Amino acid sequence: MKPVSGIYRVALKLLMNDKSKFTALLVGITFAVFLMVMMMSMFSGILARSCAPVYNIGAKIWVMDPAVNNTNSSIPMPDYILSASRSIPGVKYAVPLYFGSALIKLKDGTYQAATVVGLDDATLFGRPEMLEGRIEDVFAENAFVVVKDAEYAKLESPKIGTEFEINDNRGTVVGIAKVASSGLFGIPTLYTTYNRAITYIPSARFTTSYVLIEPKSEADVPGIQKAIAKLGYEALTRDQFVKKVANFYTFKTGVGMNIMLMTAISFVVGLSISGQTFYTFILENIGKFGAMKAIGAKGNELISMILVQAVVTSLIGYGFGVGAASTFMIIAKWRVPGYAAQLTYQTLGLALVMVMIIAAVSSYIGVRKVLQIQPFDIFRG
Amino acid sequence: MGGSVIIKASNLVKWFGEGEARTVAVKQVSFEVQYGEILYIVGPSGSGKTTLLSMISGILRPNEGSVVVEDQDIWKMNDDELADLRLNKIGFVFQDYHLFPRLTTVENVAIPLILKKMEWNAAMKLARDYLDIVGLKDRADLQPVKLSGGEQQRVAIARAIAGQPDILIFDEPTASLDGDTGRKIVEFVKTNILNEKRAIIIVTHDSRIYEYADRIMKMEDGKIVGYESGYENSQQHEK
Known part of the structure; x- marks a missing residue:
């Protein structure tokens, strides 16, 4: 039954x-x-x-201008923000990050926009996973690491040793890397050092796009956020930054x-x-x-x-x-x-x-x- | 059990509408149905036959009066108890048969068994046996639309008896059939379906089948106006 x-x-x-x-x-x-x-x-x-850089870089706390509403529209901050961040109790370390774009001149004479990520010279914090070459080679002259993602072919699929022109400077591919997620706007990504990035790419008086902070513990995060807020800037955890970007695309675009x-x-x-x-x-x-x-x-x-x-x-x-x-x-x-x-x-x-x-x-x-x-x-x- | 009462209806009254729009369809009707009997309810359209039939089968609640089926006052039951009563004690053969066109013949016959929570394969096996009784075993896997009117009527009969009811109710069983087929169906019912543990009530206009009735209850204007035996009536009809 x-x-x-x-x-x-x-x-x-x-x-x-x-x-x-x-x-x-x-x-x-x-x-x-x-x-x-x-x-x-x-x-x-x-x-x-839209949140790809946040995931790819992997920092726990991102310091930025409060007007920033997505990763690509960073507003450069003065250098003292980096120093001030390093002096906040509960900060294990803090590093600068450059995030900008440049025009790459290809062999056929055409130009291709690319995102350039400049990593802290001392630590290379936020480095990508290498597929070919060594990340240390990024310290070599004119060195760039190119990300092999869906947009890689737009740079004519460069190999290690390929040279290109970036804002009238010579660039050399020293490594090929992969990242967890590609960007939203369909342009290739290059990694280099922070100092090379701010040298090769024209910028305003201030150059630091973001300050990346590693807290000593999770309990230190609220205190760090308060201290940054007193400086007139905003410190967001990875999830908060992702949410801010998501809200921007969801409700403001x-x-x-x-x-x-x-x-x-x-x-x-x-x-x-x-x-x-x-x-x-x-x-x-x-x-x-x-x-x-x-x-x-x-x-x-x-x-x-x-x-x-x-x-x-x-x-x-x-x-x-x-x-x-x-x-x-x-x-x-x-x-x-x-x-x-x-x-x-x-x-x-x-x-x-x-x-x-x-x-x-x-x-x-x-x-x-x-x-x-x-x-x-x-x-x- | 032949001779004892299976249905006792007392002082049944049913009206529809309220105020000036009120129409009294059944007026103080009392009657009994015996085990082993075929009772016809006849009368012109609007005489209250269908309303009466619905009240004695637990479908339409009367405004006044009672219906006792096998010692149970059915209108003291709630809706679920009434549904159980209909499932276990009453079999219906509707005028338009109301067979599901998308189910096979055997699946249609098995519906009362499935409602009784019988396991699917056992229900199908038993349904085939009932189709055999009505002579349609070879039509078991066809859909009803592929059967003739008489065959569909017999499928409806098989479905009605599949639940092994004590009371079988036929609503205008010959209305959609030619005279010969109609007579054969009713003759078949009397010969093969009726037994001393069962009563059959037929609402009909068709005087050609009166000869198969044990009693004919005549209704007019919501009242019983008389009884005749089927034999007497058929004799009058022949004259």
């Missing part, structure tokens, strides 16, 4: 054997999930890319709002198709559900039948939608190496919640209709 399992089987047969409606439901939900997952993955990818809008539209499209098709299915079978009531089906059994129909269809549609989105992203990344979309557990979870809302609303419409039908109506025809 398996209580109610037979009822569920009947429910699924009723729906799945109605191939046209079942297909319409699946297409609707799959399409909605596909769009929702794509939109959220693109957004997630954009956010991850239109990217987040537009993607949220597209996600909401996808949700409404899915809900409309699913709700309408499910309602039609229920209407077509309403007499049969009434007959089942007359035969002896209880209200909760009919509700569970409709819920099973809605949930199973939604889960299948969810699977197809996620599969389609994943396939699309794989193909897109294969064809466009810098394609910024990433499928996260949060995206999958959020899409699942949305699809369950679609299932709940669709089934609610059906449940209301089925509970309204009275067996007496069946006799009356």
